[in-house]
Amino acid sequence: GPDCGQAPADPQANSKARNLICYLRTHTYVSGQTDLPDADRVQQLTGRYPAIVAFDFMEYTRGSIQTQQVIDWAKSHNGIVAFQWHWYCPRGGNYSAPCDFQPDLTNPSSKLYQDIDLVVRELKKMGDAGVPVLFRPLHEANNNYMWWAKKGQDAYKQLWRLIYQRSQLAGAHNIVWVFNGMASGQGTSLASWYPGDGYADLVTSDYFQSASDFATTKAVSGAKTTGVAETFSPLNPNSDPAWPYFVVWASRDWNGSGKDVAGLWRTAMADPRTISLDQLPDMSAW
Template sequence: MIPGVLVSVFAACASLAAAQTTTTLQAESATLSGVTVATAVAGYSGTGYVDGFDTSTDEIRFTFNTTKAQLYDLGIVYNGPNGDKYTYVVSNGAGGSQISLPATTTWTTVAGGQVLLNVGVNTISIQSNWGWYLIDYITLAPSAVRGPHQVTTKNVDPNANADAKALLEYLGTIYGKNILSGQQDQDSLDWVTTNVGKTPAILGVDFMDYTESRISRGASSTDVDKALAFAAKGGIITFVWHWGAPVGLYDTEDHPWWSGFYTDATDFNITNALVDTTNANYTLLIQDIDTIAVQLKKLQTAGVPVLFRPLHEAEGKWFWWGAQGPEPAKKLYRIVYHRLTNYHKINNLVWVWNSVAKDWYPGDDVVDIVSADTYAQGDHGPISATYNSLLALANDTKIIGAAEIGSVMDPDLLKTYQADWVYFCVWSGDYISGGSWNSLDLLKSVYGSDYVLTLDEIQGWKTK
């Protein structure tokens, strides 16, 4: 950044803090690493925009001054001619957030969450992530004080049993006050217990290996048994479903059968399967749902409520249930909901939706909790942009969960940003035990926080 531009940016931000107004920082005037200033796409402001995000180290870094320490709302003006992308924003070296940049050929403003700025010099970095987008400028405006949440703890299933009601009500009592710790996979949860000295409050397990297309190829699972055992210890259960396509698995060296939940591993077409209720592929979908119902009934009979997260990450389109866009994904979600609740009378479920975009949302009447999966290696910020997007998605009427994360969030930053995730669930294997995503010292610090609830601290949660 040239000295003259730096001075003008300092002055703009000083004025911002004093007058509580919005300021604009042009991308072409920032410090650029691996990217270039361009002018070919019309409609930009200033003297150009920034192009060339094509490697993981590419970055725009804004350096500026403020006279008041507080949270600011960040806006990003971008152009996305190369399809749906993500960028990554880091404020003062911490508190990063992954930001969705939907495909567009016009200059568009997207909310970049909140950033905590200090008195004096601050930095905001836009880092490549998926890359292949254009950045025009960013805006900063002081964040409004957030009032009390307006969430409902009435289950969407009108016949929800006492266990499901108790779980949602309990989450409502801690929402905004604490966060439940969670860990995917029994072995990884045991690793936390042994090495961190605390046991997560939530165990994440998977219905993946219970359906015919996998069982017929030799798959088996004891995850339901593990869920029953953990619940007997006073823990909370969340189930995801890596739903292997019921037919059409490529089963090749590049795309083995066990990857059959991925879009690129099957020719199963959800739109065609849902065109009517008489075709063979629709029948196979119903058979798979019925198979999962058998397992859910075991949990219901044992008095175990489940945070149930079907069709996760649909908007990413990397799973077959999202490959054809939002409408068939939402239709299938509602089929799963009605088949389980109305046909099978399974009423121990708290229904968790797991995409952020508004056009993917299946509706308030079939969603108890909204959630997202976020992975940012080494960054332990509050994931505030995603949280704020979920807040807006359901107009602050639904509790919000971090259903999958790679790096655990700093509890102090969660409180500062008012990113009131009700629970987190770290993914399994190296994400928790490898050291590069989460150091052992950090995990001990997080699990030792009064803000983070562990298994021993939630005993008797059904009656709290």
């Protein structure tokens, strides 16, 4: 139920978003995998399907829309949908290119606004179809690699709040707002990029298995729920902290991770504490 001690950042969040927040708040080791073919591969390897599948808005601004496919998957599998956004710079270039976006923050006719509004419309379509979304925009905040992080914390927070405000204006109230950075190994702290309790529901780290990552993320989150929004290998309940959820990155990079990711998936899914898709509640009733 929605009364789990954490109110959503969006005061108008619908019941599905509220229940998803509370489900993650009250569970641990909810499993996830980026990309549908890779989630299918996990099932082939282990006999169990990840509870979360992460999709990407990357090509949406170039005309490749997969929203209906996502809705169909959510309806047929009763799984949790997550989205990240490798956002091509609205002024040209890829997601890591230098991008002078600050002048556009107050320009509603800019490509920046157009991109945001396009993605927000697709989020709302999912909401209208009864699908809540773990939305991770502007990810890896303190890594200084993505263009949205290259202008510093203040510009980052302004952009985050703009995306939130445009979502509010559009009536997209099915969003669970996932703030993401690195808990360790960066030049600036995760906390210094946090957009504020009124703009985020989950505080997550990309997991590099530093012993301090769990405590650092908890310290930033305060009363919010945490998670591992992107990691190269699944968590092991026998050895890893009790994160609410984790999402393994795409299998095209499994070999480059230096780990036996397939073997680690087998280990994770052999543990009954790892939550797979078949253990999820009926989200259609939320």
